[in-house]
Amino acid sequence: MTRRLMPAMAALAAVLLWVAGLAIPSADAAGADGSCLLQRQPGAATPRQDKHDLRGESESLKGCLAFIHIPKAMGGSIELSRLHAWGVPFNRTDGCQWQLRKHGTESVRKQRQEPGALWGSCDAGIPCTHVDLNEKYGNTCSQPSLFSGKRCSAWHFPPSFDSRLASYYTETCDSFCVVRHPLERFISQYRHIRQVGKYEGYKSYGKHPCDAKHLERFANETLKELNLEQDCHLVPQVYYIFQEGNPEDRRLCRHVLNMTDAAEQFPKLMQRYGLEHVTLGGHDHLYHDRCEKIVPTAKTIELVKQFYRQDYAAFGFV
Ligand SMILES: *[C@@H]1O[C@H](CO)[C@@H](O)[C@H](O)[C@H]1NC(C)=O
Numbered sequence: 210m211t212r213r214l215m216p217a218m219a220a221l222a223a224v225l226l227w228v229a230g231l232a233i234p235s236a237d238a239a240g241a242d243g244s245c246l247l248q249r250q251p252g253a254a255t256p257r258q259d260k261h262d263l264r265g266e267s268e269s270l271k272g273c274l275a276f277i278h279i280p281k282a283m284g285g286s287i288e289l290s291r292l293h294a295w296g297v298p299f300n301r302t303d304g305c306q307w308q309l310r311k312h313g314t315e316s317v318r319k320q321r322q323e324p325g326a327l328w329g330s331c332d333a334g335i336p337c338t339h340v341d342l343n344e345k346y347g348n349t350c351s352q353p354s355l356f357s358g359k360r361c362s363a364w365h366f367p368p369s370f371d372s373r374l375a376s377y378y379t380e381t382c383d384s385f386c387v388v389r390h391p392l393e394r395f396i397s398q399y400r401h402i403r404q405v406g407k408y409e410g411y412k413s414y415g416k417h418p419c420d421a422k423h424l425e426r427f428a429n430e431t432l433k434e435l436n437l438e439q440d441c442h443l444v445p446q447v448y449y450i451f452q453e454g455n456p457e458d459r460r461l462c463r464h465v466l467n468m469t470d471a472a473e474q475f476p477k478l479m480q481r482y483g484l485e486h487v488t489l490g491g492h493d494h495l496y497h498d499r500c501e502k503i504v505p506t507a508k509t510i511e512l513v514k515q516f517y518r519q520d521y522a523a524f525g526f527v
């Protein structure tokens with residue numbers, strides 16, 4: 210992690226760039242540009258050169274839109290929205306790939322290989338350098354040079370860890386993603402791990418009460434170093450958006466939405482790509498949440514702020 214630390218100045222610049230993006234009126238007729246869409250072009254040949262071209266307006270939109278699924282930031286709902294647009298009923302009880310399998314017609318299943326046609330776990334075209342093909346659960350990726358012995362689902366794998374994956378999200382289609390406040394995202398992962406109980410080494414959390422003390426224990430245990438634990442659910446969001454996870458480097462995710470106002474920004478983005486028929490399917494949760502009112506301890510907040518400091522800086526979270 211340390212070697213990837215960006216200088217404080219870079220962090221500051223990133224905040225300023227983000228704020229500059231926000232200053233652009235969202236109602237401007239020319240483009241239903243969401244005020245939260247950062248539009249720096251993804252394909253600049255040399256890092257930094259596109260600093261003055263934040264919104265990427267000089268580069269036209271590509272003909273299709275891919276989705277970079279940042280874990281615990283609406284990814285599941287967004288994938289299902291895309292599937293729903295193909296006529297499959299919106300149903301949040303299962304992940305996209307299972308819904309596609311159960312309820313998709315043959316022609317919808319065929320769409321899996323078409324760039325941008327389906328997103329996240331429903332997208333069978335997500336490539337990576339070190340792939341493990343798995344029919345049943347979907348493909349997984351690894352990056353032995355950085356993280357030995359661990360794998361994540363292909364649709365959760367951060368593109369900054371794999372150049373093939375980075376090309377997939379930048380070359381054929383444009384990409385978009387949703388960022389979430391790091392503390393909310395972390396607490397959401399704590400709830401997730403308690404409820405699904407499937408992650409080796411973390412099963413005991415489901416047996417303990419959902420409270421601030423166990424959340425702190427979870428933070429103590431997990432927020433130490435960058436790794437691929439828990440299907441990449443804890444990886445800082447900058448690794449999904451910037452090459453090397455560095456906000457000064459090339460953008461991999463062209464359009465970044467803020468989860469807080471995604472309901473307003475999502476339709477505007479869809480419209481720009483002729484995808485008006487893709488609509489968000491509501492806010493029902495995949496897992497019943499019996500742990501709403503948790504108040505994190507000061508220690509938990511400190512650990513989250515430290516571990517996710519690049520996310521706070523790059524996306525203007527406080
Ligand atoms: C959603 O899917 C589950 C499992 O396939 C099913 O039991 C449930 O009835 C479905 N709900 C709706 C509203 O279709």
Ligand SMILES: *[C@@H]1O[C@H](CO)[C@@H](O)[C@H](O)[C@H]1NC(C)=O
Nearest residue numbers: 422423424425426427429508
């Ligand atoms: C977390 O770690 C700190 C030491 O860094 C310790 O004081 C605290 O008791 C730990 N919290 C839990 C809940 O284990």
Ligand SMILES: *[C@@H]1O[C@H](CO)[C@@H](O)[C@H](O)[C@H]1NC(C)=O
Nearest residue numbers: 227390467469524525526527
């Ligand atoms: C995104 O929303 C959060 C509230 O969750 C807010 O603190 C943050 O400033 C927003 N960021 C941007 C860039 O709009």
